[in-house]
Amino acid sequence: MKTGATLKVTELKGQTAHLTNLNNININMGRNGAGKSRFLRDIEEMASRSKQLFYVRYVSPERAGSFKRDGNVLTNMSDNPDWLRQTRAVNQASNFKAASAMLFREAETLYLRRLASTPEIRMDPTRNFETDRLSKVNQLLTNISLEMGNADFVFRSLADGQTLSPDAISSGESEAVALASEILYFFDTIEPAKFNILLLDEPDVHLHPDLQARLGKLIIAMLDEFKNLADRIAVCLSTHSSPLVCSLADSQYVSIGTKSFAVETVELKPTSAELRKVAPFFGHPLSLSLSEDAALILEGEDDERVWQQAARTSQGRIKVFPVLAGSVDQQGELETFCVDLLGTLYDNPVAFSLRDGDGVVDQPLEHRQPIKRYRLQCYAIENVLLTDPCLAVMGTTWEGFVAAAMKWVGENPEHPDRTLITELAGSDDRLRHKKIKKIRQLVCAVLECKKPWEVVVGQAIGALRNEDLANSNMLISFLGAEMVSDVIFRNAA
Incomplete structure (x- = not known):
């Protein structure tokens, strides 16, 4: 281990395991039997012996049980600070998810304490436990949502609104919630005076390729939130999952190494720009084949979150996989890549690309088969928030918004966004x-809507019906009728 004044660590060395050229996200790949799990446990044991220097958490590969609080687990965790570590020091952890449920409840308390002691968070009306933490868990879920109940968290079916027992949800959904809880808990318990290590042993187990990719995005999002402590955080994971690797590879935080049998030194290397560019496509071929999802290339993370929510709300009707380009230039590169590659992979390839309007009116984009290219008929996706269907999701109308906005303006004469x-x-x-990017979440706050603006827009899009195309619909007008017809109702009879 090499450290400096900033606690920057460049290597981790256990009794035999040696991980070099450490980055914030460190992917350890290798065949079954190569010793990846033993490698991570060796690092965990070293860090646990050096508690004055390290804070470490290890997430074992077999995560059994149900995501519900268990009094026995709570007692064991309270009586023995090392109990959880000891039970996860082997590949099988029979009550793993029950412990995760306890940790998630503790993460809520920790977040609320941080909220109370951090003015920049407390004074931001867009930030609370639901938007900063609970929404991140729900971005991993398709058919259910995790919500705050009267005394505990509850699962709710998106199909009929009924509450579900933790035992009744699918193993993949239970796995996703437990993993998200472990990741959120780690970041909310970071110790700034130490080097903090999260060891994820095959987190892709039991997860659909879509969930594997979304899990990678969650890790990146948490690193973004704690980037001021980036010099003292390392997430180390072992995996066989190409969707997870490719999801993570689309980030500057990532390095990859290979663990071979009987070789105990893993040398990490940063991911290349080329791999980051093509990662979304290589990360999703199985889902594309199984569910007939089509890649939807989007310009930014905001659009990605909107369309993820839209796909979930539609309950399978919207069959797209949002692919993040990050910029207009990269969007063009991904379009070219898609044109060249998809025809070699699929018999009847189809993909879509949706760009911001950016003030351009009535200038449609030419399609580049098999890609169909569209431009929003408004400045950007957040402008859709002001359409009647989105306002309806927030329980109001345009007239209701105008009244609420003017009331807010009168009550906030010094607010910097008052003029807009x-x-x-x-x-x-x-x-x-x-x-209107500056005021998109403020619009929700003015209307006392607790949902993030991306959820509002995504839910309105996901609720569209084919018959809406024949009627006057402001949401369709802002999105573009051709795009709505081709993308949202692609498989409509």
Whole structure:
């Protein structure tokens, strides 16, 4: 281990295991039997012996049980600080998910304490436990949501709204919730005076390729949130999953190494720009084949979250897999890559690309088969928030918003966004072709809507029906009728 004044660690060395060129996310790949699990446990044992230098958590590969609180687990965790570590020091952990449920409840308490002691979070109306933590768990789920109940967290079916017992949800969903809880708990218990290590042993086990990819995005999102402590955080994981690797590889935080049998030194190397560029496509071929999902290339993370929510809300009707480009230039590169590759993989390939309007009106993009390319008929995806269907999701109308906005303006004479809210409320076209990124979550706050703006827009899109195309619908107008018909109702009879 090499450390400096900033606690930067460049290598981890156990009794035999040696991990070099450490990055924030460190992927350890290798065949079955190569000793990847033993390698991580060796590092965990070293870090646990050096508690004055390290904070370490190890997540074992076989995660059994149900995501519900268990009094016996709580007692064991309270009586013996090392009990959880000892039970996860082997490949089988029979009550893993029950412990995860306890940790998630503790993570809520820790977040609320952080909220109370951090003015920049406390004064931001867009940030709370639901938006910063619970929403991250729900981004991994398709058919259910995890919600705050009266006394505990509850699972709710998105199909009929009924609450579900933790024993009744699918093994993949239970796995995803437990893993998300472990990841969130680790980040919320980071010790700034130490080097913090999260060891994830085959986190892809039991997860559909989509969930594997989303899990990678969750890890990246948490590192983004704690980037001020990036020099003292390392997530080390072993995996066989190409969707997980490719999801993680689309990040500057990532290095990859290979663990071979009888070789105990893993030398990590940063992922290349080329791998990051093609990762979304290589990471999703199984799901594309099984569910007829089509890649939807999007310009930014906001759009990605909106379409993930739309796909979940539609309960399978919207068959797209959002692919993040990150910029207009990279979107063009991914389009070219898609044109060249998809025809060699599939008999009847189809993919889509959706760009921001950016103030451009009535200038459609030419398709590049097999890619169909579209431009939003508004400035950006957040402008859709002001359409009637999205306002309805928030329980109001345009007239209701105008009244609430003007009331808010009167009550907040010094707010820096007061002028833009006033302009929006007085606009004839709801600022359709103007940048409103600064106030998108403020719109929700003005209406006392606790949902993040991406969830509102995604739910409105996911609720669209084929018959809406024949009627006057502001949401379809802002999105573009051709895009809605081709992408959202691609498989409609």
